Amino acid sequence: MSKPKVGVFGLAGCGGCQLEILNLEDELVDFISAVDIVHFTEAITEHSDTYEIALIEGSVSTKHDLERLEHIAKVAKIIIAMGACACTGGLNCLKNLYGTEKAKELVYGDKKDWIDAIDTKPIDAYVKVDYYARGCPPTRSEIVDIVKSLIMGKIPEIPDYPVCVECKRLGNTCLYDIGGTCMGPVARAGCNARCPSAGSGCEACRGPVDDPNMNAQKDLLERYGLTVEDIMEGFNLYNACKKIEQKNK
């Protein structure tokens, strides 16, 4: 694919994923020269409705989001879900946990009917997603790597091992050794164990590994007397949509 046309879009999110593209620093100029960015609301005025690759941030939280997503999916050949909000619904799912109608009433009172809001869902609840750049936010290099691989006609590699692997490689002291908690043994890696490296427990913003019973960090679970289920129980900050779905099954 030579200089693909790329659109960057934001649904219900914080703009942080889009910001990570603007934050590419030394690589920014290279990146915006390697692709043809035809739509990027956060950064450019010119916009066109012809693009091959759509990078989509945010989850679907309104009927309007859904209309936009369906339109983008009609135009784009490849859809990349960018960030936890788009991939899993992310933190936005905490609203479903509270109850969407109740939330409308709490925030907008008797004016709640003016507000367009539906239960939050990840974008693959509505359209086919080709690649997932997970994380809240994903690492910058990840977003670039996915797009670069696509340009070179390769399949982007997404890790399917736990955060512990990266954490140990960095030689960090395990947080369980110093009285902390961490979802690293079950959480999907790819962030270079960012949170444990900063002294803070992993919250699994990239979701779990594909098959937690197979791929979790077993030696660590054993050493601290934990089970996969124990840890999955704590997955409520970024993975609430999944949990609600499982409960309803």
Next chain:
Amino acid sequence: MATNLNIEVSPVSRVEGHGDLVLDVKNKKIEKLQFRIPESPRFFEAMLVGRKYTEPSHITSRICGICSVAHTFASIRATEAAFGVKLNDQILKLRKLANHGEMVQSNCLHVYFLAAPDFLGVGSVVPLLNTHPEVVRIAVNMKKVANEMVRVVGGRAVHPISTIVGGFTKLPSIEGLLKLREMLIALYPDLKTSLEVLKSLDLPDFERATEYICITDDEDYALYSGELMSSDGWKISNQDYLTRINEKVVQHSTGKHCWASRDSYMVGALSRINNNYDKLSANAKQYAEELGLKPPCYNTFMINIAQFVEIVHSVDDSIRLIDELLESGLDESKAMAEVIPKAGRGVGIVEAPRGALIHDYTYDAEGKISKANLIIPTNMNYANVEKDLEALVPAIIDKTEDEIRLGCEMLIRAYDPCISCSTHFLNVTLVNK
């Protein structure tokens, strides 16, 4: 010349989020003017209910990627106020350093990436690469340094990790601080070059006095903490903000509208400069003078200049903070203060790049949130944006349609509206009737 106009810009680009401008003019009279916010409402006040005190700062940071540090600190400060947590100097200095980092990140993004293309007459930062490569180089480098500030102190450039209630999960390294200091010092030549570019710009001269609100402090150019004050002559503690700040839901916007002493007020860089000019570093004052920014300044377009002057101040003050931290040495045993959860209410007001940001939490005895109220700077500015547009449009009504449209868009962009915060941004379509 436009006698009848029907302008809709949807979405106004280069603002963080979505916003639509609707402008209807008949016989040179404004029939309808609305700045609409169709952003997806995300309901953070509801998401917070029932969450344990360790979580709100991570949750509310996700209100906005661009001001995630300010949300983190407003959140943490509200919780610490509710619990009566006493912090040491080291924690305060490090937090202020991260705050400066975000101020530079965000002001740099706005001045160079988002507003500069307007003033240099190009559509965006992409063509700017060809027309003004030096400006882009400076912008990218400055952004990098600012990102590094937040990363060194907070563990990540967007959505900091190590900043928690009570202090830090991990302190930065001495080497990290030394390297930051070097990078900051290397910014001065770029600031000088930028000064020359900014001096050559011809900003629209449009004035409308309004009420200017921000926090203020006796020692600092207040960003991290201070009492809430207004140019209309009042000053109150954080806890009492509701005695002055009013909010209402309006139909065309998911962001609420706010007012205090008049029908609208402004928050952000210009309010801070207008109210706290004396506390700027001597160097920043010098820059302000050269750029013709003197308080009180009533020209909304000068927000861009105010943001640049704040970048200078933040660079100066960050170097001062780093020097003090290096001199006293970093003490890992003082990374955390004691935190004992208890029932009660706490309010944290922090200056986000776009203005005063208020988090107000009520906790139950188990340290879980029972009620949360968040007031976001962009919300506070909406009403003022509309009032400014109402004043601007008649003043430029004899220009061409395109010029009017651009004028309105530039005015809105001057506010650097961050619509993700409030609930995303801007569409303007202009059809002659």
